[in-house]
Amino acid sequence: MTELGIGIGWRPEIADAVARLPGVDWVEVVAENICTGHLPDPLLRLRERGVTVVPHGVSLGLGGADRPDERRLAELAAKATALGAPLVTEHIAFVRAGGPLTGAPALEAGHLLPVPRTREALDVLCENVRIAQDALPVPLALENVAALFSWPDEELTEGRFLAELVDRTGVRLLIDVANLHTNHLNRGDDPSKALAELPAEAIAYVHVAGGVERDGVWHDTHAHPVPPAVLDLLGELASRAAPPGVLLERDDDFPPTAELAAELTAIRARVTTGTPGVPAPVAVRAGATTPVPDRVRERLRLAQAALLSALVAGAPAPEGFDRGRLRVQSRALGRKRAGIVAKVAPELPEILGDGYRGAFLAYAGVMPLPGGYRRDALDFARYVLDAGRPEDVRARRRLYRWWAERSGPRPPGRAARMVHAARAALMR
Secondary structure (H helix, E strand, C coil): CCCCEEEEECCHHHHHHHHHCCCCCEEEEEHHHCCCCCCCHHHHHHHHCCCEEEEECCCCCCCCCCCCCHHHHHHHHHHHHHHCCCCEEEECCEEEEEECCCCEEEEEEEEEECCCCCHHHHHHHHHHHHHHHHHCCCCEEEECCCCCCCCCCCCCCHHHHHHHHHHHHCCEEEEEHHHHHHHHHHHCCCHHHHHHHCCHHHEEEEEECCCEEECCEEECCCCCCCCHHHHHHHHHHHHHCCCCEEEECCCCCCCCHHHHHHHHHHHHHHHHCCCCCCCCCCCCCCCCCCCCCHHHHHHHHHHHHHHHHHHHCCCCCCCCCCHHHHHHHHHHHHHHHHHHHHHHCCHHHHHHHHHHHHHHHHHHCCCCECCCHHHHHHHHHHHHHHCCCCCCHHHHHHHHHHHHHHCCCCCCCHHHHHHHHHHHHCCC
């Protein structure tokens, strides 16, 4: 098992701060945010200094009903090689569902959604993990995710689910103690029991992050300070076995460098206090098992499509789910989409002002994520224009020109821009 030390999630917004922070042994980068042939210069400079970089994927959807996409696996493998990474990480989650075999359109969640902790879902996950392991040049570690709701009729605790996954595949674990805390508050899961049931020898590293209470539930935001309860869980984990690495995640509302340094210091103190100092042995991959029957994947496919349709396409909540929690999750997904689109297309909140968030949530309630956030921004602008909004004519003209200049397959030429300007001028 690679000894990583104390690290921080690398984000472009804090690249300079990360380079200056004392005691950063390694960083983690979201795999989908980098290109193999065009790695960011600050990230390359960290590598030249000997700082380990681990790619962290968010789009494989290994907990989904379908087998892993070969193209996504190949891209993740190439990024691991380009970064010289000792391992890659992903999530125990599904991120898309639907399609021809379900009677529902293909849907993207834009978020990491929990898989049902059932024997059949575990069978599918294990097979998907083995496929991913065969395609990757380095070991794979999987992260437990945060959830706002539970699946009905679950058969395993979170700890037992993870333990059996490791036993059957030999995969390593990325334990997010902030997610254990979230699931304790939102679903009543016992984090201490989960830690006791986990195979400590399989832990590759640990995530620590902050969150906030909203709508009566705890949201794992990665945009707030790490709460004391999460640090307590880190200390409890460290008292059972020395984690090879611990990483601070921060994705938004970045604080001053001094605050990041203070959080890293607090994390380091919790890891060293009471740690037994016993190195964890490397997990050994289990052998091959019987392929999962198609009927098992089909049942999971239909269940996940029904749930995702309720969350992002306005369909009724599937039987057995807490409808109130699904409404909270749906609103959270809409807010997350609105925030990402605002970053991808900052002109939209500038043009729409205070009305941006409400207009986007109304749009998200009837229009599922189309597969990419740039397309989402264009579809949203068209939706607003078709509704005759915004009421201010000058703002509506600006929005139309913004949409028209970006909606074609290529940037418009001079003649096209003149036509767009003329059409905008005619708007009333």
